[in-house]
Structure formats: C-alpha cells, structure tokens
Amino acid sequence: MSDLVIRNANLVDGSGAAARHADVSIDDGSITAVDGPGAASPGRREIDADGLLLTPGWVDVHTHYDAQASWDPYLTPSSWHGVTSAVMGNCGVGFAPAAPDRHEWLIELMEGVEDIPGSAMTEGITWDWESFEEFLDALDARHYALDLGAQIAHGPVRGYVMGDRGAANEAATAADIAAMSAIVESGLRAGALGFSTSRTPLHKSLSGDLVPGTHAGADELMGIADALGRVGHGVFQFAPDHAEVPTSEMPWMRELARRTGRTVSVNLNQPNGAPDLWRDVLGLLDEARADGLDIVAQVAGRVVGLLMCLEGSFNPLDFHPAYGPYSALPLAERVQALQQSELRDALRAEPDDGGLFRTVVLDSIDSWWAVDDGDIDYEPEAEDSIAAVAQRTGTHPIDLIVDQLCAHDGHGMILTPFFNYAYGDLSFQYEAHRHPSTRMGLADAGAHCRVICDGGTPTFMLTHWTRDRRRGPLLPLEHVVHRQTRQTAELYGLRDRGLVAPGMRADLNLIDYDRLTFGPPRMAYDLPGGARRLVQKADGYVATFVNGVQTVEHDEFTGELPGRLIRGPR
Incomplete structure (x- = not known):
C-alpha cells in the first residue's frame, strides 16, 4: 500500500501538458505512480479529489x-x-x-x-x-x-x-x-x-x-x-x-x-x-x-503598485499640512477626526506649499483606484479611477480619498501602479508571459x-x-x-x-x-x-x-x- 493516494484529481502536472484526471500515489516523500482514475493501488490514507485541481507546489x-x-x-x-x-x-x-x-x-x-x-x-x-x-x-x-x-x-x-x-x-x-x-x-x-x-x-x-x-x-x-x-x-x-x-x-x-x-x-x-x-x-x-x-x-x-492606507508607510493626506497634527494619533482617533467637517474643509483647501500637494496628489488621482473589500482588482478600468469617479459624481476628490481611507474601520486602501500599467491594462504581462x-x-x-x-x-x-x-x-x-x-x-x-x-x-x-x-x-x-x-x-x-x-x-x-x-x- 502507498502512504497516500490522491484519487480522481483534475491533474495539471507542471509539464505544460493538457489537464487529465488521474490518481497520484506517494511514498516516503516521492511520487511513485500517476495512474488513470480509479487505477491506483490502495493507500494507507486516501483523498477523494473529485472536482479539485492537483498541481505541483x-x-x-x-x-x-x-x-x-x-x-x-x-x-x-x-x-x-x-x-x-x-x-x-x-x-x-x-x-x-x-x-x-x-x-x-x-x-x-x-x-x-x-x-x-x-x-x-x-x-x-x-x-x-x-x-x-x-x-x-x-x-x-x-x-x-x-x-x-x-x-x-x-x-x-x-x-x-x-x-x-x-x-x-x-x-x-x-x-x-x-x-x-x-x-x-x-x-x-x-x-x-x-x-x-x-x-x-x-x-x-x-x-x-x-x-x-x-x-x-x-x-x-x-x-x-x-x-x-x-x-x-x-x-x-x-x-x-x-x-x-x-x-x-x-x-x-x-x-x-x-x-x-x-x-x-x-x-x-x-x-x-x-x-x-x-x-x-x-x-x-x-x-x-x-x-x-x-x-x-x-x-x-x-502591476507593481503602492497600497496607500492610514496604517502604511504613507498616504495622500501626509502631503497636506492640515493632516500633520493628526498623523500620529491612534487609528480610531484619526478616523474619527477625518469624519469631522473642520478637518475635511481644511483638506479640501489647496495648501500654499509651492504646488507639492497638487503635483503629488491632485494631479495623480487619474491613476489611483479605491480597493474594494473583496478581491482587489489589479487590472482596473480608467472609468473607475478616483479622478473619473470624482468628475462623474461631482464629488470633491479629497472626499473620495478620505472616505476610502476611512472605510472598513480605517483599513481602506488606494492602489496606484508604478510599474507594468503603462498601457492602462496588463497587456505587457500577457505578452511577456508567453x-x-x-x-x-x-x-x-x-x-x-x-x-x-x-x-x-x-x-x-x-x-x-x-x-x-x-x-x-x-x-x-x-x-x-x-x-x-x-x-x-x-x-x-x-x-x-x-x-x-x-x-x-x-x-x-x-x-x-x-x-x-x-x-x-x-x-x-x-x-x-x-x-x-x-x-x-x-x-x-x-x-x-x-x-x-x-x-x-x-x-x-x-x-x-x-x-x-x-x-x-x-
């Protein structure tokens, strides 16, 4: 008997060959047999892999x-x-x-x-x-x-x-x-x-x-x-x-x-x-x-992209002087402060900083996307960028940024690609991986x-x-x-x-x-x-x-x- 038999798996074996159904037998850390479904000898332990994909690690x-x-x-x-x-x-x-x-x-x-x-x-x-x-x-x-x-x-x-x-x-x-x-x-x-x-x-x-x-x-x-x-x-x-x-x-x-x-x-x-x-x-x-x-x-x-959030190395608000007094507060207190109209109004006002905030934040939001709480979209549409949503809804982009960062109890994130998204999609990777x-x-x-x-x-x-x-x-x-x-x-x-x-x-x-x-x-x-x-x-x-x-x-x-x-x- 084998130590382990994985039966009736949808096997993609790593060679590049087409998927096939198979039984895989294992002994002493090695694969000892790859048989057709139902053809493997008994195992001391068996796993029914019907409906599951089996691959190399x-x-x-x-x-x-x-x-x-x-x-x-x-x-x-x-x-x-x-x-x-x-x-x-x-x-x-x-x-x-x-x-x-x-x-x-x-x-x-x-x-x-x-x-x-x-x-x-x-x-x-x-x-x-x-x-x-x-x-x-x-x-x-x-x-x-x-x-x-x-x-x-x-x-x-x-x-x-x-x-x-x-x-x-x-x-x-x-x-x-x-x-x-x-x-x-x-x-x-x-x-x-x-x-x-x-x-x-x-x-x-x-x-x-x-x-x-x-x-x-x-x-x-x-x-x-x-x-x-x-x-x-x-x-x-x-x-x-x-x-x-x-x-x-x-x-x-x-x-x-x-x-x-x-x-x-x-x-x-x-x-x-x-x-x-x-x-x-x-x-x-x-x-x-x-x-x-x-x-x-x-x-x-x-894409290789930055994930900006209130807990990360930096976020867009770090470039606005109005946020400075709040940046070191505990997360819950920052979220609470960002909900207040006084701080929101101050963040909407463009600072007199020689144009740094405009260059780093306001002029960049066409390549920023809010990260949903489900699967993150690493190939987002231009129409879903913060800039596009702000224009479409008539919302100030700072409000969109703050709302996103405060989402999910302050764990919200904004994705900004800096490599591999020059075409606005993953067509570079598609070609390169072939x-x-x-x-x-x-x-x-x-x-x-x-x-x-x-x-x-x-x-x-x-x-x-x-x-x-x-x-x-x-x-x-x-x-x-x-x-x-x-x-x-x-x-x-x-x-x-x-x-x-x-x-x-x-x-x-x-x-x-x-x-x-x-x-x-x-x-x-x-x-x-x-x-x-x-x-x-x-x-x-x-x-x-x-x-x-x-x-x-x-x-x-x-x-x-x-x-x-x-x-x-x-």
Whole structure:
C-alpha cells in the first residue's frame, strides 16, 4: 500500500501538458505512480479529489526571506499561497557574509531596498553566522513549512571584502575582485543557488546610499561571475536600471553568459516613462537564445503598485499640512477626526506649499483606484479611477480619498501602479508571459512590507490569468502552472520538483479552483517587536504537501514543518 493516494484529481502536472484526471500515489516523500482514475493501488490514507485541481507546489524564485528565515518557520505569505520551494537572496541584498560590526549596516541596506522594518530585523535576526557557509548551516538547522534556497548577494560580499570602500561604491581592485570571487565560489560549493546584484538607482540603503555594486565595472562582474563558471552551477540574477538594459547592460550580459556558461536572469518591468522598452528587451533575448546564450528575464504577474492606507508607510493626506497634527494619533482617533467637517474643509483647501500637494496628489488621482473589500482588482478600468469617479459624481476628490481611507474601520486602501500599467491594462504581462525567454518572478514575498503586497501573486496567476480576467485574453491554465512550477524549478537546477511524475518530490497543491480567491491586503503587526506588514491570505487551498507531508489543510497550517534548506542544484 502507498502512504497516500490522491484519487480522481483534475491533474495539471507542471509539464505544460493538457489537464487529465488521474490518481497520484506517494511514498516516503516521492511520487511513485500517476495512474488513470480509479487505477491506483490502495493507500494507507486516501483523498477523494473529485472536482479539485492537483498541481505541483509553486516554486517562487524571487523572495526576500533572508531575515524572516531567522524567526518565521512558516515563511508567510508564501506558504499561504501554495509555495513549496522559495529562493531568496535576490537583488544584491542579504545577510552573509557578515562581519560583527556590519550587522546594523546590512539591516539598513535591506530596510532601504526592500522596506522590511529595521526594528523587526534587529530583534529577529539571530546572527549565528559570519561566513556565508555558516549562514547556510544556520538555515540547515531550522525546519520550515516549505523548502528554502539561498543566493549569495553582492552587497554583503562587497562590504565584507572592501569595508567602507565597498559600501561607498568605490572601484574594486584586482585583489578585491579575487577575494569576492573566492567567497562566492565557496558559497556556491556550500549550496548557494546563485549570485545576485543590483544596478538600479531605485535601490538605496536607509541612509540614501546606492546598493554596493550598483556601478561595478565589467571586470568586477566578470571576475565574480567566473566563480559560477568554475563551480558549474548557479544563476547570475540582477535588478537593472531598466532604461540601460538594451544599451549598456546587454553587452556584458551576453559576455558573462558566454564566458561562464551560466544563466543570466534580469528583472524586467514596464516603467511608465518607457512603456515599450520591454519589446526591445524581448527582441534582444530572442537574439541571445538564437546565439545559444542563456539569458532570461523575470517578469511579474501583475502591476507593481503602492497600497496607500492610514496604517502604511504613507498616504495622500501626509502631503497636506492640515493632516500633520493628526498623523500620529491612534487609528480610531484619526478616523474619527477625518469624519469631522473642520478637518475635511481644511483638506479640501489647496495648501500654499509651492504646488507639492497638487503635483503629488491632485494631479495623480487619474491613476489611483479605491480597493474594494473583496478581491482587489489589479487590472482596473480608467472609468473607475478616483479622478473619473470624482468628475462623474461631482464629488470633491479629497472626499473620495478620505472616505476610502476611512472605510472598513480605517483599513481602506488606494492602489496606484508604478510599474507594468503603462498601457492602462496588463497587456505587457500577457505578452511577456508567453515569451520563451521570460520566467515567472518578482512577487518579492517577504519584502516591501508596508506599501506593496505582492507575495500572493502565485494565487493571482490562477485566479486572474486563467479564470477571471475581463479586459483581455486569458492564459491557459496548463501554461500558468508550468510557469510557476517546472519552469522556475529548472531555472535554478531543482530538477527533482515542479512536476507530478514518478520519482519526483511530492510537493503538491490540491486546490478548489472554482472558489480560489484572496481578500484585500490588511496590515498585521506580527513581525518581531510588533512591527507591521501588509498581508494577503488565500482561500481555496484544500491541501498543500511538502515532501509528502501535509502542511496546509483548508487554508490553515497543520503544524508540520517538513521544509529544509536546499543545498545546490538537484
């Protein structure tokens, strides 16, 4: 008898093949058989999956759990959304290697780039390591609700080798490059899945300094990347200045891929200032693929947008001097004050601030949308923007803004996209997700805690793209499942997962597809020290299995923690 048999499931196996009904047998954490419905041998435990969707567990290759892995065995939000394997250490920031006198600097770097509260990291990180190898050992000693892999990041490596010179983005010497390359090689041999860096001017530390390595020359990038070539595994991942990718970045990316034989993975978003730049990038990826160079772009599943609320990092009222005396009051008192005509009248009056409030708020509301209390609409219509509603109803936009922020006892939110909505819809993502040289990524689970909440993107990929989209064509369910299972697993050499087939790991999701959904983000105060973060849970995960062990039952944790550190490719 098998340990577990899931019978009569609607199986989408992760390969991209058409859905089919099947029985799946599991023993000792592995899939042992995939049979036609009713054909499996008996199991010690059996699940009747009639009417349910069975998929591999999601493999999310772009997370930022480098700090959270110290204190949260459940690694939420990912484990709420069917993720069974996650890769962290992206975009050049992380916490190893870490000299004892660099801890606070690394925290400020992460807080500035990824908006993770510094107080939570100061209280929660255990720092039972100095080298990257010791960091992996510390992770290896812990148990999680999902498997976790790590990349070694440029920022901490540069700070460790070069000290203040590295933090200040001074040019690396030949000796510096050799030392950094040696650290990266040692980390890869110990089990790192890749190396990451950042070259975007958007990524700055809490003090406003650019991430170490932002202006690294080709000699530094190649010297470090040679470590990947010597070891024979690992992805070179980086966050670019989007405008530079087709010009100054692509030549060295091509040379690095050619020289090392390793995959180069570049983040790709659609900035409003260059809405068609992505087409040039995809064309260059086609050329690279034709030339046998392994260069791919990670793309997001939805808009990258700010969620403004009274509990968040900022809201539109923060830019009006009349709100200043109330901004530090407890939430309930602020909501009460905002209902009073005296404050409302003051907020409607445009301040004498040189036009700042008009520029930041009043001139921007055509790209702001109120977030309903049901499923959040990440592809909203222009006619539903705050500006359009104000004009249509004759309501002052400040009243709409205040009413929305005060809704749901002060938990109301306003969405404003800043990436991936330049066309006023998600047509960029639709095209990008169909391209052979892109990969699913950029949900940033664990990061941007107080103003962005995209860790639930794996669920959104099913609900929006395969079932609910109204403003354009859908993507095939089999394609979307493949995108965030087998394809992402293979990107990092994790060939033992992401596919429902005999011999593969039993990492699985059993989903009530017809009712799969998620609510609006909410602010939670559950980080160490009571620090805040936006959270968004799912509804419809009947079961999630990691290595054959059930971790989720009807959207609630079972308490089992079968997840372990992933050391190197499989």
